[in-house]
Amino acid sequence: MIVARSLTKHYGNTMAVDHLSFEVRPGVVTGFLGPNGSGKSTTIRMIMGLDVPNAGTALVNGLPYEQLRWPLREVGALLDAKAFHPGRTAYDHLLWLAQTNDIGRRRIEEVLDIVGLTSVAGKRAGKFSLGMGQRLGIAGALLGDPGVLIFDEPVNGLDPEGIRWVRHLLRALASEGRTVFVSSHLITEMSLTAERLVVIGRGSLISETSVAEFTAQSAGEATVRLVTPTPRIFLSALRDVGAKVKAESYGTLMVSGMSSVEIGDLAALRSLTVHELTPVRASLEDAFMELTSDAVEFRPTEAHDVALSAASGPDQKEAR
Amino acid sequence: MTVTATLPERRTRYGLAHVLRSEFTKLRTLRSTGWTLLVAVVGTIGVTVLVTNSAAHHNHGWYQGSGFDPTNQSLTGLLLALLVLGVFGVLAATGEYATGTIRSSLAATPRRPLFLLAKVLVVGAVALVVGEVVSFAAFGVGQAIFASGTAPTASLAQPGVLRAVMLSGAFLALIALSGLALGVIFRHTAGALSVFLGLTFLLPLIMSRISNHSIRFTPIPILSNSVSAVVPQSNAVTAPEGFALMALYTVALLGLATAVLLRRDA
Numbered sequence: 224m225i226v227a228r229s230l231t232k233h234y235g236n237t238m239a240v241d242h243l244s245f246e247v248r249p250g251v252v253t254g255f256l257g258p259n260g261s262g263k264s265t266t267i268r269m270i271m272g273l274d275v276p277n278a279g280t281a282l283v284n285g286l287p288y289e290q291l292r293w294p295l296r297e298v299g300a301l302l303d304a305k306a307f308h309p310g311r312t313a314y315d316h317l318l319w320l321a322q323t324n325d326i327g328r329r330r331i332e333e334v335l336d337i338v339g340l341t342s343v344a345g346k347r348a349g350k351f352s353l354g355m356g357q358r359l360g361i362a363g364a365l366l367g368d369p370g371v372l373i374f375d376e377p378v379n380g381l382d383p384e385g386i387r388w389v390r391h392l393l394r395a396l397a398s399e400g401r402t403v404f405v406s407s408h409l410i411t412e413m414s415l416t417a418e419r420l421v422v423i424g425r426g427s428l429i430s431e432t433s434v435a436e437f438t439a440q441s442a443g444e445a446t447v448r449l450v451t452p453t454p455r456i457f458l459s460a461l462r463d464v465g466a467k468v469k470a471e472s473y474g475t476l477m478v479s480g481m482s483s484v485e486i487g488d489l490a491a492l493r494s495l496t497v498h499e500l501t502p503v504r505a506s507l508e509d510a511f512m513e514l515t516s517d518a519v520e521f522r523p524t525e526a527h528d529v530a531l532s533a534a535s536g537p538d539q540k541e542a543r
Numbered sequence: 544m545t546v547t548a549t550l551p552e553r554r555t556r557y558g559l560a561h562v563l564r565s566e567f568t569k570l571r572t573l574r575s576t577g578w579t580l581l582v583a584v585v586g587t588i589g590v591t592v593l594v595t596n597s598a599a600h601h602n603h604g605w606y607q608g609s610g611f612d613p614t615n616q617s618l619t620g621l622l623l624a625l626l627v628l629g630v631f632g633v634l635a636a637t638g639e640y641a642t643g644t645i646r647s648s649l650a651a652t653p654r655r656p657l658f659l660l661a662k663v664l665v666v667g668a669v670a671l672v673v674g675e676v677v678s679f680a681a682f683g684v685g686q687a688i689f690a691s692g693t694a695p696t697a698s699l700a701q702p703g704v705l706r707a708v709m710l711s712g713a714f715l716a717l718i719a720l721s722g723l724a725l726g727v728i729f730r731h732t733a734g735a736l737s738v739f740l741g742l743t744f745l746l747p748l749i750m751s752r753i754s755n756h757s758i759r760f761t762p763i764p765i766l767s768n769s770v771s772a773v774v775p776q777s778n779a780v781t782a783p784e785g786f787a788l789m790a791l792y793t794v795a796l797l798g799l800a801t802a803v804l805l806r807r808d809a
Contacts, residue, residue: 272653273646274808289653292556300650306643308573315572322565323651324557363647 224249224402225270225371229279232265232426239265240426242279247404247421249370252397254417254434255406258515262426263406264302267375271300283371295324299364300373305356309349313340313359316348320363334362337392353380361392371402378412390416410511414438424515447483449476450499451490460493461486477503562652562661570635570669579634580673583627587677588684590620595685599692610774613697614704617685618711618771624677625766628670628715629739632722635666637732649809659727659801666723667716674715682708703773703782710786711771717786717793718743718762724796728803765789 225247232240240262247253257263268274270281272288283291283298291297307316317331335341338358343351348359357380364372374393378386393416397403407413413420413434420437422430430437451457454474461468466481478486483500490497570576595617639645652658682699689696699705722739729735747758758764759779768776769785780788 319565319568
């Protein structure tokens, strides 16, 4: 169980985490979702007692991290992809970690086996690929057989097989009744792995919900893709009847606020040519983008606009 | 998938004994540790051979005066050990920061003073052993070379000689701990090393142009002119004073390192 209460952290004038409160419960995988730079890692470091919050508290199993009696037996964490000395072997890295919390050598062999690094245990970790490094980090997290597991972007740098493996591992850990908290900036990955979500943007809580609810919410407004040789005329016709229209490329309009049936009827009424009319469901990614759009710190607005107008015909500017 | 472990239940709490074992493992499992300490010993003996051989066979004038101190002469090479053990101390701290290991360390042992105490004890103990070994070895080799010529020799039974040799070894441990403290304070290897070299090698040079009188309070003159000397030298504090002074510097730096480590985000 992890409880964050009004966690706040600022660096000078920059607010990294802003009165963030949430709970992470045992038995399910909880995804910690937010764009890059939204404060996920800072939050995790505050939970781990590595960074001191300016205000608020984070409790793990009811205690501040510093007060845990055997930290590694209560909390296992994967923080950085390569938080180990490159000159040390995988085995020796796990050995010094284990010794801090009086964990025996047998457990080292066990976790090496779980992550599939047994055959390279004697190799220096600096020679490892990013994926192997992640596995070593995960082995370190599992070392104390903890009830709470925190993974910061665990699938970064993993190949598809590795990603599947992490997904299975996280779900297996949760099914054993552990608290599993996984950060990611990839909504699709989270929708496959997590059951619950804590979504943040610019350090503030956007949503604390289940993946199912989040998907339902986000499916939200249906959109219809309309392809027509006369987008300019179609655009004003649609706007006349109150539809929201965005131009995707020249000749392709994304229409919301009207069903495909209504658009088809309108086309017949005004004798407009339709080449394609397709209802589009908003993807999870769209929903995520929508939710966090106000909260993204760095956005390539300019580049996006330039690309659109450069690729479009004269009609395009009006359409937008 | 078996993720369940075979750990016995514990009622107590992680403590100094666990962190000490872990910190010793950290040192033992890095190849650089062995190489560094080997360089300290071999390099120092090499310098000792050159220096004492020169005095014994080529520069008779050195020992024909009244102030010749064969103990001090044979311990000249410890300057090299001072450099290497200082670097050893710096790297014991900056190695953690450079690689991100510090986060793993503090996640495993969140009581930071305990973590630093264990590091100090382990780095200090290893440096003390190496310091004493290199000091006694340099003394032994040096006296043997003096004996092969016509220069006077010293023996550990003579007054002040054992003290000079032992205290010089212990002085090197203080140097390593100062390096460790600088490593924690500055976190980056280059920065911490620059400050270490500045304080040890550069400071006396600069101070000699400002107040030659006060260079006797800086680390290298303390080692060369006070701690490793049997015959008292001019412009030098006594050996016990010098050692206490260096201990004071070390404690101050470690105090600063503790304060910084406690306040800083990892």
